[in-house]
Amino acid sequence: GENVEQHPSTLSVQEGDSAVIKCTYSDSASNYFPWYKQELGKRPQLIIDIRSNVGEKKDQRIAVTLNKTAKHFSLHITETQPEDSAVYFCAASKDTGFQKLVFGTGTRLLVSP
Amino acid sequence: SAVISQKPSRDICQRGTSLTIQCQVDSQVTMMFWYRQQPGQSLTLIATANQGSEATYESGFVIDKFPISRPNLTFSTLTVSNMSPEDSSIYLCSAPRVAGVEQFFGPGTRLTVL
Numbered sequence: 001g002e003n004v005e006q007h008p009s010t011l012s013v014q015e016g017d018s019a020v021i022k023c024t025y026s027d028s029a030s031n032y033f034p035w036y037k038q039e040l041g042k043r044p045q046l047i048i049d050i051r052s053n054v055g056e057k058k059d060q061r062i063a064v065t066l067n068k069t070a071k072h073f074s075l076h077i078t079e080t081q082p083e084d085s086a087v088y089f090c091a092a093s094k095d096t097g098f099q100k101l102v103f104g105t106g107t108r109l110l111v112s113p
Numbered sequence: 114s115a116v117i118s119q120k121p122s123r124d125i126c127q128r129g130t131s132l133t134i135q136c137q138v139d140s141q142v143t144m145m146f147w148y149r150q151q152p153g154q155s156l157t158l159i160a161t162a163n164q165g166s167e168a169t170y171e172s173g174f175v176i177d178k179f180p181i182s183r184p185n186l187t188f189s190t191l192t193v194s195n196m197s198p199e200d201s202s203i204y205l206c207s208a209p210r211v212a213g214v215e216q217f218f219g220p221g222t223r224l225t226v227l
Contacts, residue, residue, distance in 0.1 A: 001172075032214055043205065043218040044156065089155060099214055100146060100171075101207075103156045 002027040004092050006104030013080050014112055021107045023090035024072040030092040033073045034101070035064060039086045047088075048075070080111045115140055115208050117219035125225045126196055133192045134222045136206035141186035146216070147179070150203040159204075162189045196226045 003026040013019050025033075031052035036044035050057045050064045050073065057064050061080075066073040077084055087108050091101040116139040126132050136145060147159040159179055160168040168181040182190045193200050203221045210217065 034215065043220050046215055046217065049215060093214070099144065099209055099216070100158050100161060101156075101216060102158070106155050 002030055002092055002102040004090060004102050004104040006090050006107060008107060009105065010108045010110070012110045012112065015080060015082060017080055017111075019077045019080050019084070019109055019111075021075045021088055021090070021109075022072060023074070023092075023104050024070075025092040025102075026071070027092070027094075028068075028071065029094055030102075032093045032099075033064070033066060034091050034093075035062075035075050036089045036091065036103075037086045038089065038106075044089060077109075080109075082111050082113050085109055085111045115142070115210055115217045117206060117208055117217055119206060119219040119222050121222060122220060123223040123225075125227060127227055128197055130196055131192055131194045132196065132224060133190050134204055134206075136189045136191070136219055138187045138208045140211050142208045142211065143186070144209065145183065145189045146207045147181065147189070147191045148205045148207065148218075150205060150221070152202070156205065159191070193224065196224075198226045200224065201226045 006023045034049035037047045038044045048064050050066050061078050063076045087106045089106050090104040093101045118137045120135045145162040148156040150156050158171050159174045160170045162168045162181050162183040164183045164186050180192045203223050205221045206219045207216045
């Protein structure tokens, strides 16, 4: 089955810096890659996603890139703000059938003012 | 996005008892999913709840321990049976957007087993 690895497990940056979180997946049939942000005590919130027919997608300060050949995808946050502090999870799924998500282990991002 | 609610939001239970968690979606969806998030950990899929058929369980999860019901296209329940302290976790349900693949999560049920 699918296995998703995520790095780093923790990331500390200064406000205004960029943050990059990387994930690799094992199943070449996976073709949908969402990113979730989970604040303490809250539900995971979908912040951006990408499908395998696209190499990059951007939404304001966040962007996701996908390298299908290498089977890895990354989340990029620019101009980080303290409110970006949270745990971020990547996930992978096949865009057919049961659509179940396999999650990475999570990255705790801390943005210091 | 789908609006998903769960009940209860939290509970403290005694070892050996069972708890049923309810999940309600504001639109009709074919599949609903149940996840477990142990303290400080990632999300692990327990099972996929299909309307009109048996749930599909992931490796390591069995129906006797986590029976699931899916009586209609907007509702599902997950029961955590014969609980032990190791079952202390957050249990989340999710559902995809109608005619889409994006999945949205309920607020979760924080379960503590003493």
